[in-house]
Structure formats: structure tokens, C-alpha cells
Amino acid sequence: MTIFSRKPALHAHQWMGVFLSAFLYLVCLSGTLVVFNQEFERWEQPQIAEFASVSAEAVSQALTTFVSNNKEETEHYHIVFPTSGIPRLVVENDHKAVFADQQGKLLETEAFPWSKMLLDLHYYLHLPSTFGMIFVSALGAVICMLVVSGVFAHKKLVKDALKWRRGGSGQAGRIDLHNRFGIWASPFHLIIGMTGVYFGMAGLILTLVAQLDHNGDKQAVMNDIFTPEPALTQQAGFPDVEKAITAFNDMETGHKPIFLTVHDVGTPQQFIEIYAQVTNKLIYSENYRFTSAGDFIETAHYDDGHWGKQLIYSIYRLHFGDFAGVPVKVLYFILGIMLTALCVSGMDIWLSKQGNPPRLSAVWGALVWGSVSALALTATAGLVFSIPLTAMFWLLLSMGCVISFVRPEFGRRRWLKICAMSVSLLIIGYGLRHLQAAMTPASLQINSLLIVFALWCWWRAGHVLYRR
Numbered sequence: 001m002t003i004f005s006r007k008p009a010l011h012a013h014q015w016m017g018v019f020l021s022a023f024l025y026l027v028c029l030s031g032t033l034v035v036f037n038q039e040f041e042r043w044e045q046p047q048i049a050e051f052a053s054v055s056a057e058a059v060s061q062a063l064t065t066f067v068s069n070n071k072e073e074t075e076h077y078h079i080v081f082p083t084s085g086i087p088r089l090v091v092e093n094d095h096k097a098v099f100a101d102q103q104g105k106l107l108e109t110e111a112f113p114w115s116k117m118l119l120d121l122h123y124y125l126h127l128p129s130t131f132g133m134i135f136v137s138a139l140g141a142v143i144c145m146l147v148v149s150g151v152f153a154h155k156k157l158v159k160d161a162l163k164w165r166r167g168g169s170g171q172a173g174r175i176d177l178h179n180r181f182g183i184w185a186s187p188f189h190l191i192i193g194m195t196g197v198y199f200g201m202a203g204l205i206l207t208l209v210a211q212l213d214h215n216g217d218k219q220a221v222m223n224d225i226f227t228p229e230p231a232l233t234q235q236a237g238f239p240d241v242e243k244a245i246t247a248f249n250d251m252e253t254g255h256k257p258i259f260l261t262v263h264d265v266g267t268p269q270q271f272i273e274i275y276a277q278v279t280n281k282l283i284y285s286e287n288y289r290f291t292s293a294g295d296f297i298e299t300a301h302y303d304d305g306h307w308g309k310q311l312i313y314s315i316y317r318l319h320f321g322d323f324a325g326v327p328v329k330v331l332y333f334i335l336g337i338m339l340t341a342l343c344v345s346g347m348d349i350w351l352s353k354q355g356n357p358p359r360l361s362a363v364w365g366a367l368v369w370g371s372v373s374a375l376a377l378t379a380t381a382g383l384v385f386s387i388p389l390t391a392m393f394w395l396l397l398s399m400g401c402v403i404s405f406v407r408p409e410f411g412r413r414r415w416l417k418i419c420a421m422s423v424s425l426l427i428i429g430y431g432l433r434h435l436q437a438a439m440t441p442a443s444l445q446i447n448s449l450l451i452v453f454a455l456w457c458w459w460r461a462g463h464v465l466y467r468r
Contacts, residue, residue: 020142022367023125025343027139029371030122031192032336035321035329037115038085038451042442044112044382046434050087050442051102054251059089059260060242061104066091067238069106077262079241086324093265116342117389118375123199126390130203139199143193143339150182176351178345181338188335189342195319225312229263229271230289236270243294244272251296255279255286262292271297278303282314282323344368358408363401369415370400376422383433388453416461423454 030081033040042048059079067077074093082089089100097110124132182189206221214220222228239262248257255276264270270292275285287300302313317323321332351361375395378389404410427450431438438447 020139021343021347021364023135023139024142025340025347025368026125027122027136028336028340028343030118032333032340033375034122035336036446037119037320039442039445040087040115040118041112042086043098043446044115045108045110046292046440046443047437048088048099048102048107048442050440051082051089052087054082054089055102056245058100058102058104060240060244062089062091062100062106063241064238065096065104065106066093066100068359071098074265075263077239077265081257082261083256113386113389114379117378117393120390121393124282126394133200133389134204135200137197140193140196140200144190145195146187147182147186147193150179151186174345175349178349179340181342181345185338189339191318194337195315195343198275198315201317214250225309227302227305229269229329230297231296232269232271232291234268234270234292236266236268236292239265239270239272239292240294241272244274244290244296247290247294247296248274248276248288249290253286253288258285273300281310282317283310284313284316359405362404362408362411365412365415366400366404367397367408369412369419370397373400373415373419373422376426378418380422380426380429383429413461416457420454420457420461423450423457427451427454 016169035376042050059081063077063079070093072093072095074095076094078090078092078097080086080090080092089102089104090097091100091106092110099107099110101107109123120126123129123136125136126132128133206218210216210218210221237447241260241262245257245260253276255278258275258277261273261275263268263273272290272292273289274288276288277284278286281303283302286303289297289300291297302309321328346362351357351364354360374393378393378398381387381392400415404415427447430443432446434443437443
């Protein structure tokens with residue numbers, strides 16, 4: 001019997017999933033939502049003016065006003081263009097970000113605490129950043145192992161490709177859906193797992209390669225992978241971003257500018273870099289570099305560079321589905337739901353085989369649906385109060401699990417109804433908080449989905465499997 005035979009693969013698949021199910025579920029759930037992170041950021045501040053384009057003169061005016069109002073020391077200035085996926089103009093330094101209108105007049109400060117909390121949950125599981133990133137990336141490796149072991153554990157892969165048994169206790173159908181989701185979407189799951197591993201392990205790999213090949217010089221390794229910054233000696237004046245943007249537009253590259261960064265502010269090495277999306281490639285951007293006076297220097301050659309450089313520079317978009325617009329985001333969202341459902345159904349199948357221990361089953365239900373309810377309630381609280389949303393999320397989730405442990409009858413049916421009510425409360429609170437702005441496209445694209453989800457939760461709570 002080899003490690004690739006069915007029985008060892010099945011055992012490995014089961015126990016990896018059981019022991020890490022809670023962490024896998026939270027990472028997959030948050031990752032599915034993070035696909036629409038830009039939309040959530042717009043949703044948190046729906047009253048901000050939105051537009052499709054902005055002039056170089058307006059951008060320069062916005063930066064000039066921002067710098068005069070914010071004189072703290074900083075190494076960078078950033079300008080996010082309305083062509084970045086968020087149709088708004090943002091000017092920021094290393095400490096603060098402010099919106100601007102189409103004429104370059106500054107508006108209110110950027111603030112999206114709930115979206116940031118959600119991002120941190122996916123990136124770090126709210127653990128200290130270094131350890132959290134490594135742990136989450138290790139979960140990416142676990143996802144890959146679960147996919148591979150699941151394939152080897154399935155003895156009738158082709159024959160059962162469309163099998164879905166209905167009726168009875170629901171266990172047979174749950175197993176069939178678990179297997180179908182796992183097989184149909186396995187290429188996507190492997191991509192998500194492998195790219196997730198990269199984010200956490202990149203720093204460790206960088207350190208190892210630096211020690212082996214560059215006498216511990218990490219910057220030398222970075223220069224091999226990413227284009228090094230230009231060596232400049234100049235008098236550092238105020239960056240002429242208007243001239244740089246105009247020069248970029250005159251190049252007629254066909255690339256869409258995402259954002260602009262002024263590096264090494266106030267030093268002789270100060271330079272301007274415009275990041276532009278290449279529409280026919282997965283790379284994050286091609287970068288165009290200009291002197292502080294706005295004169296073109298060079299491109300970073302990610303578009304036409306070595307294939308390895310292009311691959312590494314494509315991992316972000318590949319992991320988050322940030323390419324080819326809304327259709328790909330919707331596809332990633334659906335596939336993300338399938339991956340999240342795999343985490344849930346896998347644990348459900350195992351619990352059923354153990355005879356559904358009342359307390360453990362109740363706590364698992366509280367974790368699955370209580371986390372969704374906690375996300376909705378933290379978003380509601382964030383509309384009114386300036387409180388630590390991360391602490392509130394874990395407090396609500398922990399309370400839900402404790403309640404279900406003490407009272408095992410507090411099962412999934414109740415949690416589904418709590419989810420429906422929590423999301424409904426969020427929708428009502430959002431409308432009262434933002435009034436007319438709640439009818440903007442930035443609001444409606446999220447709230448319409450929340451309404452559908454709340455109705456689904458209430459309907460699902462009446463399913464025969466949850467009536468007990």
C-alpha cells in the first residue's frame with residue numbers, strides 16, 4: 001500500500017480538515033468577501049463623489065493642497081486614480097488619506113474600518129502580522145494538500161462526476177456535493193492555495209536566498225526580482241506630478257493608470273512612479289518612472305521582462321481575482337463560496353460519522369453562522385461608534401460559541417435566523433446612517449446582495465434538516 005492509495009489519502013484528508021477546519025473556514029469566508037474589498041470600501045463611504053477620469057491639473061492641485069495641509073514627515077506621497085477599480089481620487093502620505101473631487105478640491109478623510117478589519121482577518125487571522133501571515137500561508141499549503149488527498153481518496157472520480165443523491169437524512173447528498181465542489185473547482189482551489197503560500201513564505205524564501213547567494217543582502221535579491229529604483233542626484237523640489245502625468249498620457253501606451261507614488265520625499269533620490277495596468281496581462285502593473293521635475297526616466301519592464309518576474313508580479317491579481325473586471329470577481333466569489341462550503345460540509349460529514357455529538361455540533365454551527373452574524377453586527381456598530389471592530393468581532397463570535405456549548409439546543413436553525421436578523425439590522429442601520437447616499441450605486445451594489453442573503457438565511461432556517 002503506497003501513500004497514493006485511497007485509504008491513507010482519505011485518512012490524511014479527514015484529519016487535516018478536522019483539526020484545521022475552524023481556521024480554514026474563517027480564511028476562506030473572509031477571502032470570498034475580500035474579492036469585493038474595493039466595493040466594500042466604496043460602500044463604507046457612499047457619499048464620496050465618483051467619476052471615471054481626472055485631469056493632470058486637478059491631480060496636481062489635490063496633491064499641492066494636501067501637502068500644504070499635512071506637513072508631517074513622510075517617505076511617500078500616493079495618488080490613487082479613479083481608473084484603479086475605485087472610481088474616486090485619493091491623495092495620501094504614509095499617515096493619512098483624503099478624497100478629492102474631479103476638480104482637485106479635497107473632501108473628507110478616507111475611513112473604512114470594517115473593510116480593513118475584514119482584510120486583516122483574511123491576511124493574518126487578526127494575529128500579529130508576521131506570525132499571522134506565515135500561519136495563513138501555511139493554511140494555503142493545507143488547502144493544496146486537501147485538494148490532492150481528496151482526489152486520491154475518490155475512487156470513482158469520473159463515474160460520480162454528476163452524482164447528487166437527495167432525500168433521507170441529507171448525509172448522502174452532503175457527501176456528494178462535497179465531492180462535486182471539491183473536484184469541479186480543484187484547479188481554482190490549487191491556485192488559491194499556492195498563491196496564498198507565496199504571500200507568507202516570500203519573506204522566508206527571500207532571507208534564505210540572500211544567505212545562500214548574496215551574503216545576507218536581501219536588497220540584492222529584491223533587485224534581481226524587482227526592478228531597482230533609479231539612482232538620482234538632483235535638487236529635491238516639489239514633485240511635478242502634472243508634468244509626469246501629461247508625459248505618460250502623451251506616450252499613448254494603452255495602459256490604464258492605477259496610482260502614482262512619489263518616492264523618497266524631500267531627498268535627492270526623489271522620483272515619481274506611475275503604476276499602470278496592462279489590460280492583456282495578469283501582471284499587477286507596468287511602472288513608468290519620472291524625475292521629480294516630471295521628466296521620463298524609464299519603465300520597470302514588468303510587461304516585457306523575464307517570465308519569472310512577470311509570474312511573481314501576477315500573483316496578487318491571480319489570488320484575488322483582480323483582473324478582467326466584475327465578471328471575474330463574480331466567478332471568484334462563486335468559487336470562493338464553493339471552497340468555504342467545502343470547509344463546512346467536510347466538518348459536517350465528519351460530525352455525522354461521529355454521531356453528531358450535541359455540544360461539538362452546536363459549537364461548529366455557532367462558529368459557521370455566528371461568524372457571519374458577527375461580521376454583520378460589527379459593520380452595524382461601525383456605522384455609529386468608533387470602537388475596535390476586531391475585538392468586537394471575536395467577542396461576539398466567542399459568546400456565540402459559549403452559548404451553543406452551554407445550550408446545545410441552540411442549533412443552526414436559530415443561528416440562521418440570527419444571521420438574517422443581523423444582516424437586516426445592518427441594512428436598516430445603514431439606511432438611517434447614510435440616508436440619501438444609501439441609494440447611490442456604491443451602496444446599492446452591496447445592500448441588494450445583503451437583502452438577498454438575509455432572505456435566504458430566513459428561508460434556509462425552515463429547511464427540514466434544521467427543524468429540531
